Amino acid sequence: MAQQVASAQDAMRDKQYMVAAELFAALAKGPPERPQYLFRQAKAVYLGGDVVAADGLFELYLQRAPADATDRAEAQGLRKQIAATRGTAKPAPAATALPVVAAPAPAKSKATAWALVAGGAAVAVAGGLWWQSALSDSQGLQKRLDDAKIPGTSTYALSAANVEAENDTNIRNGLLGAAGTAVGLAAAGVGLWWALRPERAEPSVAIAFAPRSALLQWRF
Numbered sequence: 001m002a003q004q005v006a007s008a009q010d011a012m013r014d015k016q017y018m019v020a021a022e023l024f025a026a027l028a029k030g031p032p033e034r035p036q037y038l039f040r041q042a043k044a045v046y047l048g049g050d051v052v053a054a055d056g057l058f059e060l061y062l063q064r065a066p067a068d069a070t071d072r073a074e075a076q077g078l079r080k081q082i083a084a085t086r087g088t089a090k091p092a093p094a095a096t097a098l099p100v101v102a103a104p105a106p107a108k109s110k111a112t113a114w115a116l117v118a119g120g121a122a123v124a125v126a127g128g129l130w131w132q133s134a135l136s137d138s139q140g141l142q143k144r145l146d147d148a149k150i151p152g153t154s155t156y157a158l159s160a161a162n163v164e165a166e167n168d169t170n171i172r173n174g175l176l177g178a179a180g181t182a183v184g185l186a187a188a189g190v191g192l193w194w195a196l197r198p199e200r201a202e203p204s205v206a207i208a209f210a211p212r213s214a215l216l217q218w219r220f
Helices: 002-013 017-028 035-047 051-064 072-087 111-147 160-196
Strands: 204-210 213-219
Touching (some): 002 035, 051 111
Antiparallel strands (some): 204 213
């Protein structure tokens, strides 16, 4: 055990924080349980840059450590720093982030129709990019969950509330991105039909986005 402790401390000095975290994790699980090494694992993960996993480990340490544990105050202080840092992080895109495309009132030229084609295509591309971003975020969350599993246990070093909130955001953004793509393609299709059809009474078309929905309306 002394050799494991020395190896972990050497890794910390060499700034090999993830290596140190793995060594401290092995020391922490015992038996018997040694919460002081759980704290050191959490600190190594924190210094390694994964503040989400570190926050979960600090929380686990505070649950398991005695009330008079010497590292308790530092763990609480680091959790406050993490919360403050995450509180100032760039927020997720609002549900109204997709551009709004609106076709003007009936026009006497095909310019409006082609503008609708271009605008609809732009909305479809933006929606696709937003959907792709949400998918990437979901995959990233899953990877963090896999990485945050504490070796030898079924416990994850992540806050369940944070994981649930981030997953809900990813699902919402993915659905809105898919809706934006569908609406954009529909608008482009209407514009193309309008541009290529024989001259008749001009239709009116409008597209708008609400925080949780998208509306496409046209009149022929």
